[in-house]
Amino acid sequence: MNIFNLPQVIFSKIxxxxxxxxxxxxxxxxxxxxxxxxxxxxxxxxxxxLRRRTKKNFSLAALTxxxxxxxxxxxxxxxxxxxxxxxxxxHEVRELDIAGLIREQNNKSPCYTxxxxxxxxxxxxxNEIGANKVAYAHHLDDAVETFFMSLLSTGxxxxxxxxxxxxxxxxxxxxxxxxxxxxxxxxxxxxNGFDVLKSPCPFDGATNRQRIKNLIRDLEKDFPDxxxxxxxxxxxxxxxxxxxxxxxxxxxxxxYFSFK
Numbered sequence: 001m002n003i004f005n006l007p008q009v010i011f012s013k014i015x016x017x018x019x020x021x022x023x024x025x026x027x028x029x030x031x032x033x034x035x036x037x038x039x040x041x042x043x044x045x046x047x048x049x050l051r052r053r054t055k056k057n058f059s060l061a062a063l064t065x066x067x068x069x070x071x072x073x074x075x076x077x078x079x080x081x082x083x084x085x086x087x088x089x090x091h092e093v094r095e096l097d098i099a100g101l102i103r104e105q106n107n108k109s110p111c112y113t114x115x116x117x118x119x120x121x122x123x124x125x126x127n128e129i130g131a132n133k134v135a136y137a138h139h140l141d142d143a144v145e146t147f148f149m150s151l152l153s154t155g156x157x158x159x160x161x162x163x164x165x166x167x168x169x170x171x172x173x174x175x176x177x178x179x180x181x182x183x184x185x186x187x188x189x190x191x192n193g194f195d196v197l198k199s200p201c202p203f204d205g206a207t208n209r210q211r212i213k214n215l216i217r218d219l220e221k222d223f224p225d226x227x228x229x230x231x232x233x234x235x236x237x238x239x240x241x242x243x244x245x246x247x248x249x250x251x252x253x254x255x256y257f258s259f260k
Contacts, residue, residue, distance in 0.1 A: 005192060006049045013179035014046050021162040023174040028058040031131040033122055035064065036080040036197030038189040039137035043177055047135065048087045061090040063125050065118055067098040073200035083195060096121050111207055123169045138175045141182040144230045149212045159234055
């Protein structure tokens with residue numbers, strides 16, 4: 001594997017995110033969540049490339065979580081380990097019966113349950129190995145979809161942050177791919193023959209996130225700039241003229257009685 005084969009356009013976007021959001025500091029130990037999908041493989045590859053190309057001193061480790069959705073995934077985990085070994089990244093596997101947990105939490109979203117318990121395993125492993133940061137492979141499409149989904153589902157303008165400190169675990173979560181488009185990742189990993197694993201999730205392709213992804217794609221046919229506009233709207237300085245927050249009855253009391 002040619003560790004210096006990362007296209008400059010992708011490397012520049014990742015480097016900008018690292019610098020702008022101050023994602024990596026001297027002496028960091030970063031645990032990477034590597035599922036075997038295209039996004040997490042690219043993240044591991046990019047962070048090792050960054051480690052070798054820059055003078056910043058930091059170390060990497062990787063964790064793959066076997067969600068026990070099927071034997072096929074378990075059998076293919078050695079392919080992920082081989083990938084990490086080629087990069088020189090320490091790799092560990094942990095089992096987590098997500099399918100069983102979803103059955104137990106039958107009143108909650110499967111995606112919420114999966115994400116919650118996977119994060120817990122990642123944070124626990126980070127503490128075990130002395131990692132102060134956990135890196136996830138969320139990219140720009142994920143951020144925009146989360147933002148749009150929040151607007152449609154809750155009426156709030158919300159998305160995940162490129163960098164989040166978790167005070168309960170003393171771990172900082174970083175997302176170095178936040179400026180990279182999903183299509184860029186897909187093109188690069190396919191062109192370079194990355195050994196990408198198929199997601200074992202039985203809900204893959206049938207989630208609310210997938211519906212939002214499809215909706216954005218459909219709306220872009222009539223509004224070609226929709227994605228870039230949504231990405232711009234995620235910034236705090238994008239807020240224009242909005243109504244004030246709703247007043248309480250107490251705040252409106254004097255005005256109300258002035259009409260009586």
